[in-house]
Amino acid sequence: LLAGCGKSNDVLVVGTNAAFPPFEYVGGQSGDEIKGFDIELAKQIAKDAGKTLKIENMKFDSLIVALNSGKIDFIASGMTITPERQASVNFSEPYYEATQVLLVNKDNDTIHTLDDIKDKHFAVQLGSTADMMSKKYTQNVTAFNTGFEAIMELKNGKVDLVLFDSEPAANYLAKNPDLKLIKLDFPPEFYGFAVSKQQPELLNSINHTLKNLKASGQYQTLVSAHIK
Ligand code: GLN
Structure with a gap:
């Protein structure tokens, strides 16, 4: 059934530019793992949505195009919420101030x-x-x-x-x-996860995850573990 073609329903694809430590970077024991604060949040987002996270590492400048062409489901890349970007994508609640x-x-x-x-x-x-x-x-x-x-x-x-x-x-x-x-x-700039305007349910789900992480204190634990 359409083997190797398109995305499976139980996979959530996050797009990132893994050259932005401590939010996303290539490292780990193998030296080729994508890690960081955004990646931890993305893993929780996928878990809460009942899906497996797949990470697509690409140029920062290609992320919004990839999102709007359906190649990725959301962007986790220290992306600042701006009015220019909001014209083409939706953003989650802000999750970090920089x-x-x-x-x-x-x-x-x-x-x-x-x-x-x-x-x-x-x-x-x-x-x-x-x-x-x-x-x-x-x-x-x-x-x-x-x-x-x-x-x-x-x-x-x-x-x-x-x-x-x-x-x-x-x-x-x-x-x-x-x-x-x-x-x-x-x-100040506020980072948000970007979602296609065609995916309001995913946006809701991401906002729920953020809310729960903050309420449980896990958000602050992740900040302390990854940032500074
Ligand atoms: N926050 C900056 C922006 O949104 C830079 C993000 C990045 O380089 N990953 O443009």
């Missing part, structure tokens, strides 16, 4: 206020909120498929700064002592 920060090389002492980043050369992740926001400050923006590649460009001295989400920036900083993190006055 903000943008800057990574620069340690010897860079030129940045103290938002005025100082005007006309600097930015590196960002393609299709991210940082990518969209950077255009307010400069046209000199190079976009990469992962934050990791943007940070490599910074380390190689090809750009002045990386604009990136707070937790992954702190995570990469811990492994790159030659970098420095700068916090400026960027607005």
Whole structure:
């Protein structure tokens, strides 16, 4: 019966870009496992829906297209809820508050206020909120498929700064002592799980899982285990 074609009903497919630690990253004992805070939440979402979770790792910039073409059922990828995205997908209740920060090389002492980043050369992740926001400050923006590649460009001295989400920036900083993190006055961003507008039941189910995890204290346990 349509062997190997399409998705089975007892599988829930989550799309992610596993280059965003501690929310999603490739690691574990085998070195090729996809792990992280979002993945733990996604596992619980699948469990509560009575399904087996399947993870599709792809470019961040491809996630919404994959969702709306039915290739994946939901997105768990530290995705910020924005009005632009809400035009094409539904978001769960917010599950994490973050903000943008800057990574620069340690010897860079030129940045103290938002005025100082005007006309600097930015590196960002393609299709991210940082990518969209950077255009307010400069046209000199190079976009990469992962934050990791943007940070490599910074380390190689090809750009002045990386604009990136707070937790992954702190995570990469811990492994790159030659970098420095700068916090400026960027607005808060709220992460949500994205679901196709054709799947209101899945959206409800995800919101129920979030509510239950928060009420039971498991949510806070997961935060403590994965973040900072
Ligand atoms: N929160 C940012 C966004 O939604 C970055 C997410 C990510 O790189 N995974 O664009």
